[in-house]
Amino acid sequence: MEKIITVHGKVRFPITIDPSVWIFDDRKIDLDIYFEQHKGDIDTLEDYTRNISKHWDQEILEGAAPPDTEPTRKKYLKEILLTGTFGMPFKPFLQNAEPLEEAKQVIIVTSEEETAVPIAQAQEMILKFSQNGKPLTEDGPVHLLFNDGSNKQDPIKHVTGFRLES
Template sequence: METIIPIKGKVKYKITLDPGVWIFDDRKVDLNTYFQQEQSQISDLEEYTKSISKHWDREIMEGAVYPPTLKTEVKFQKEKVLTGTFGIPFKPFLENAEPESDAKYVLIECGMEEDVKLTLSEASRVVLGFSKDGKPLTEDGPLHVYYHDGSNSENPIKKVTGFTVE
């Protein structure tokens, strides 16, 4: 099974995706809770500002010393990574490939199964599942594609081998 997934077709930059490294990506989402929570559109600048404000407040209240709670926080995060089910939004990857102005669709290539065609706007809202219970999707992976609303969360698009922008 090939674990490198290309984005090709009518794009300025042909790029490849490696789901094996996404476990370390801060953009990953927990698929067990992602579709239950309300999706809000937060800009990167707003998210950064909130993060810096939280850090600043902590330093003002507690000083620059790391409180003991951070050690348990890190341990919890490590445990979550080893046992969690994760995905990552497709939008940043599609934007980095820069679809050409006449591109309208994204074809999700599914190996021997029937390919799925989505509009560019639909494709930019999907989530790419890359791990289940702390393990990579080796049997029917390396990626599963979930619609933004979770309507196919029980039966995602499986065996994804590539994305072609048309």
């Protein structure tokens, strides 16, 4: 099974995505609690910028913080990574590919079928990449979930890529 996903078609920059490295990405979403806590849209770029700015301000005013040596905290964070279910917002990848003006829809390409969704809806999709701490090897590399959780019980599986069309 191929573990690389592509975003291509009517984009300025076709990109390839490797979901196996997302466990280390700060943008990942804990899907065990996301749909229960989610009340509105998330803006990952704004959230990332806010966190980085806060960290920068802290280092300027207080100096660099010493490394966290608390073993209990590290063990807890490791446990979350090894047992959690995580996803990644699709929006940053779509933005990096820079859809052309004539692109109106995203075709979700799976090994079994193709499904078309408007670009606005595609920006709200979540790519689930792990279940209970394990990568999705059987029917992955990712499962596609809609932001509202409407297909949480029956996600789109076997996703191999995304093609933008007019």
